[in-house]
Amino acid sequence: MQRYIIIRLFHGVIAFFGVTIIVFSLVRLTGDPLDSLLGEEDDEETYQYILELWELDKPIHTQYFTYMGNILHGELGPSFSFDATAVELIKKRMPATLLLGGISTAIAFPLSLMLGVFTAVKRDTIFDYGGKSIAVMGQATPDFWIAIILIWVFAVTLGWLPTSGRGGILHLVMPVTVLALPSAGTLRLMRSAMLNQLDSEYVKLARIKGVPEWKIIWKHAFRNASIVPITFASVVISSLVTGSIVVETIFAWPGMGQLAIQAINARDYHVVQALALMGSSMLIIMHIVTDIAYVYADPRIRYTKMQS
Amino acid sequence: MAIDAELRQENLANSPVGKLRTFYKKLSELPVVWVSILLVVLVIPAIFAPIIAPHDPYEGDIANRLDVPVWYEGGSWDHILGTDRQGRDLLSRLIYGSRIAMFVSMTALLVSASIGTTLGLLSGWYGGWIDHVIQRLVDIKSSIPAILLALIFVSIFGPSIFIAISIIAIFLWNRYTRLIRAETLSLRNQDFIARARVNGASTPRIILKHILPNVGNTLIVLATLEVGTVIILESTLSFLGVGIPRPIPAWGVMVSDGRNYLAVAWWIAILPGVGIFLTVLSLNLFGDWLRDHLDPKLRQVRRS
Numbered sequence: 001m002q003r004y005i006i007i008r009l010f011h012g013v014i015a016f017f018g019v020t021i022i023v024f025s026l027v028r029l030t031g032d033p034l035d036s037l038l039g040e041e042d043d044e045e046t047y048q049y050i051l052e053l054w055e056l057d058k059p060i061h062t063q064y065f066t067y068m069g070n071i072l073h074g075e076l077g078p079s080f081s082f083d084a085t086a087v088e089l090i091k092k093r094m095p096a097t098l099l100l101g102g103i104s105t106a107i108a109f110p111l112s113l114m115l116g117v118f119t120a121v122k123r124d125t126i127f128d129y130g131g132k133s134i135a136v137m138g139q140a141t142p143d144f145w146i147a148i149i150l151i152w153v154f155a156v157t158l159g160w161l162p163t164s165g166r167g168g169i170l171h172l173v174m175p176v177t178v179l180a181l182p183s184a185g186t187l188r189l190m191r192s193a194m195l196n197q198l199d200s201e202y203v204k205l206a207r208i209k210g211v212p213e214w215k216i217i218w219k220h221a222f223r224n225a226s227i228v229p230i231t232f233a234s235v236v237i238s239s240l241v242t243g244s245i246v247v248e249t250i251f252a253w254p255g256m257g258q259l260a261i262q263a264i265n266a267r268d269y270h271v272v273q274a275l276a277l278m279g280s281s282m283l284i285i286m287h288i289v290t291d292i293a294y295v296y297a298d299p300r301i302r303y304t305k306m307q308s
Numbered sequence: 309m310a311i312d313a314e315l316r317q318e319n320l321a322n323s324p325v326g327k328l329r330t331f332y333k334k335l336s337e338l339p340v341v342w343v344s345i346l347l348v349v350l351v352i353p354a355i356f357a358p359i360i361a362p363h364d365p366y367e368g369d370i371a372n373r374l375d376v377p378v379w380y381e382g383g384s385w386d387h388i389l390g391t392d393r394q395g396r397d398l399l400s401r402l403i404y405g406s407r408i409a410m411f412v413s414m415t416a417l418l419v420s421a422s423i424g425t426t427l428g429l430l431s432g433w434y435g436g437w438i439d440h441v442i443q444r445l446v447d448i449k450s451s452i453p454a455i456l457l458a459l460i461f462v463s464i465f466g467p468s469i470f471i472a473i474s475i476i477a478i479f480l481w482n483r484y485t486r487l488i489r490a491e492t493l494s495l496r497n498q499d500f501i502a503r504a505r506v507n508g509a510s511t512p513r514i515i516l517k518h519i520l521p522n523v524g525n526t527l528i529v530l531a532t533l534e535v536g537t538v539i540i541l542e543s544t545l546s547f548l549g550v551g552i553p554r555p556i557p558a559w560g561v562m563v564s565d566g567r568n569y570l571a572v573a574w575w576i577a578i579l580p581g582v583g584i585f586l587t588v589l590s591l592n593l594f595g596d597w598l599r600d601h602l603d604p605k606l607r608q609v610r611r612s
Contacts, residue, residue, distance in 0.1 A: 011447055018448030026464055129328065140589035142540050144547045145563060145581035148570070152578065156570045241453045242544070249548060250567075261548060264459050272463040276456040284451045 005292055012288045019280045023273055024067050028060065046078075053077060071277065077270030081263065086274035089259060096166065097255030100175055100247070101240050108180035108236075113229065116190020120198060121217060128191075135188050138181065143243060147178045147250045164252035175251045182239040186232045193228045197221035227297050234290040241279050339597040342590035349586045353403040354410040362388070363397035365404040365557045370395050374573050392565060392576050401557035402583055408558045409587065412473055413538040419477035421531055424484025425523075429515055431485065432492025439489075446482045454479040454541060458550040467553040472545060476538055487530060491523045525602040533595035536588040543584050559584050 051057060053075070055066040070076070076086040084092075119131040154174065155163040162171050197203060198221050206216050248257030256275060263271035353360060368391075375391040376383045377398075383390065389398040431442040458475045465471050495501060496519075504514050545551030546560030554561055559580040566576030 011444065014444050015447040015451045018444070019451055022448070022452070023460060026460060124329070126328075136592070137585075137589065140536065140540075140585050140592060142543050142547075142560075142581070142584055144544060144560075145584065148563060148567060148577050148581065152570045152574050156574075238453055242455050245455050245548065246544065260456075260459055264463055264550060267463055269463045272459045276452070276460050279453055279456045280451045283453065287447075287450070 001295070004295060008288055008291055012284050015284050015287075016281060019277070019284075020068060020071065021064075023276060024064055027269070028063065049078075076274040076277070079263070079268050079271045081266035081268045082271075086270045089271060090256060090274055090278060093254065093256045093259045096253060097244050097248070097257060100172070100179060100253060100255060101244060103172065104176045104179040105183070105236060105240070107176065108183040108186075109229075109232065111180075112184055112187040112232070113190055115184075116187040116228070117194055117217065117222060119187065120191045120194035123195065131187065131191070135185065138184060143178055143181065144246050144250060146181065147174065147247065150174045150177065151250070164250070166254060171251075175247045175253055178250075179240070179243045179247050182243060183232065183236045186228065186235060189231060190225065190228045193225035194221055197224045227294065230290050230293045230297060233293075234286055237286040238283060241283070339594050342594040342597070345586055345590040346594065349583060349590070350406050350410055353406040357403050357407045361397075361400035361403045362386075363400040365396060365401045366555055368392075368394035368396045374569065376573070377575055389579060390573065390575060392562075392573075393569060398576060398579065401562060402559075402580060404557045405559045405562060405580060405583060406587075408469075408552060408556060409539055409542070409584075412469065412476070412542050412552070412558075413535050416473045416476035416480070416538050416542075417531055417535060419473070420480040420534075421484055421527065423477070424481035425488050425520075425527060427481070428485040428488025429492055429519060432489040433496060433511075433515060433519070435493075442485065442489075446485060449478070449482050455545070455548070455550070458545050462550040467550055469552055469556070472542060472551040475545065475551075476541055479541070480534060480538065483534065484527070484530060487526055488523050491526060492519055495519055495522055529595065529599045529602055532598050533592065536591045536595070539584060539588050539591070 053070065054077075055063055058066070074087055078085050079089055082089055115131065119128045122128055151163055151174065154161045161173055165171060198217075203216055203220060206220055207213075211220075244255060245257035245260050247253065248255045249261045252258065259271065260275050262268075263275070372387065372391050373393055373395045375387045375395075377390040378385055378388050387397050387399070389402070391397055392401070427442050427445070431439045454475065457479065458472075461471050461475055501514060501518060504518055509517070542551055543558065543560030543563070546558045547564045549564070552558035552561055554565075562580040563577050566573065566578070566580075569576050
């Protein structure tokens with residue numbers, strides 16, 4: 001077990017180095033890095049500062065060590081379009097994004113688990129087919145288009161909700177809905193996990209013994225299908241990164257996602273880089289955590305993972 | 309137990325839900341619907357765009373800005389779906405948009421499938437350190453969300469069709485690798501491979517002539533199911549301004565262009581989305597059908 005965790009952590013570190021090497025070399029191996037690292041109307045002073053910060057006049061491997069050192073010290077360079085460093089900007093924007101992501105996860109997580117159980121129990125009924133049709137259609141619909149339709153219907157035509165910005169609870173309704181939608185896919189995962197459990201021998205035995213149905217569903221089947229919430233976590237984290245960029249751009253929500261698009265429009269490389277490194281580290285940590293959680297939750301996985 | 313199941317089936321077949329289900333089953337057994345939607349929305353407009361499109365998709369007519377579609381009062385048959393804020397004909401842009409969608413998805417698919425399959429074959433056949441290195445590459449790839457990768461690329465190179473295709477191709481190869489690796493692993497130890505080797509076939513020959521044809525079906529099914537993902541990803545990137553650059557009429561770009569005109573001209577933003585939705589929906593359902601029919605086990609049953 002310990003060996004598995006150590007190996008997994010080691011793989012995580014390799015992945016992090018891989019990501020930094022990609023980000024590092026993309027800028028440096030394509031012509032003059034100062035072109036990308038500097039804004040358009042930067043003066044001699046900034047030029048010197050950037051040159052020294054990343055030690056661009058040294059050989060490439062020294063540059064990489066300086067680069068890694070800077071990253072590990074939380075020094076990710078200055079922003080060109082905002083009067084702050086990249087890290088300061090991210091710190092300022094983070095609460096808004098966390099608020100949106102937190103609320104939508106808090107709603108989507110229990111809801112999709114419950115609906116998954118519900119459609120499994122009501123298998124082959126109109127609810128089940130309804131759920132399936134919605135899932136199939138949802139897969140074919142881009143998030144940004146759903147957001148546009150919501151704005152068109154509820155803000156522009158009906159006038160019930162504000163189009164964008166931050167304010168009261170009404171401002172949260174549409175962004176949270178759009179952000180929560182991709183995680184609805186988990187209800188299909190939950191459904192099939194539940195169906196597997198409900199078809200198994202021990203559930204049949206429990207039924208013969210006369211255990212009440214609600215107890216079979218929640219005490220027996222649900223607990224054994226609970227590996228799904230772990231999968232849910234890793235799916236949700238990566239869809240939240242993409243989702244918050246889309247949602248924050250459309251609804252003018254002042255978080256990190258909006259910052260990413262503002263930075264790209266201003267060609268603000270340092271901010272983009274900082275956001276990319278942060279998003280990637282988050283994903284790496286999340287993958288490690290879910291992998292280890294799997295192993296704890298399911299002894300069978302533990303066995304096969306140990307073998308390899 | 310068997311009788312029980314039969315009874316259940318019979319009861320189901322007579323209930324309204326059961327009828328709905330048999331209808332649904334029949335519908336999904338007929339890919340005609342999905343294939344024809346695909347032809348009408350994607351393939352035919354993409355190939356014959358210059359012939360079908362009534363106007364130039366780039367040339368705007370400032371006198372006819374934000375014209376309404378033909379079914380509204382004041383609409384004309386000249387601009388069937390109206391015009392955008394620069395007076396460009398919406399229908400023509402939608403038609404050329406399908407060309408962009410098809411070109412980008414086909415190219416990106418070809419590149420990512422080739423990279424993914426090659427790595428999967430190598431990883432499954434050789435194992436050992438090659439496998440380890442390739443698995444770490446997969447790790448690294450899955451640690452960078454597509455959008456963030458796109459942001460980095462665009463902040464350095466600026467947006468272009470080439471960059472968009474590269475990002476999508478880099479982002480989607482790992483699924484091929486995983487599946488092809490697993491299949492290669494199980495094929496590697498089969499008798500016919502051993503015999504080929506006894507007959508003196510070289511390793512490249514075995515991989516190309518014996519392994520690759522055997523993973524062909526998996527490859528086709530996976531590729532079909534991936535086209536939808538490619539189109540959604542491309543349109544999302546384009547919508548955010550890090551995919552296909554303006555003024556190229558990509559569907560995602562068009563939705564973004566129409567965003568601020570929802571109150572006066574909803575069709576500019578909504579209709580391109582309908583194009584994306586219909587294309588991806590029919591592609592996914594066609595892919596499902598293909599998977600059911602190209603399943604290697606099914607094929608063996610039919611042969612014997």
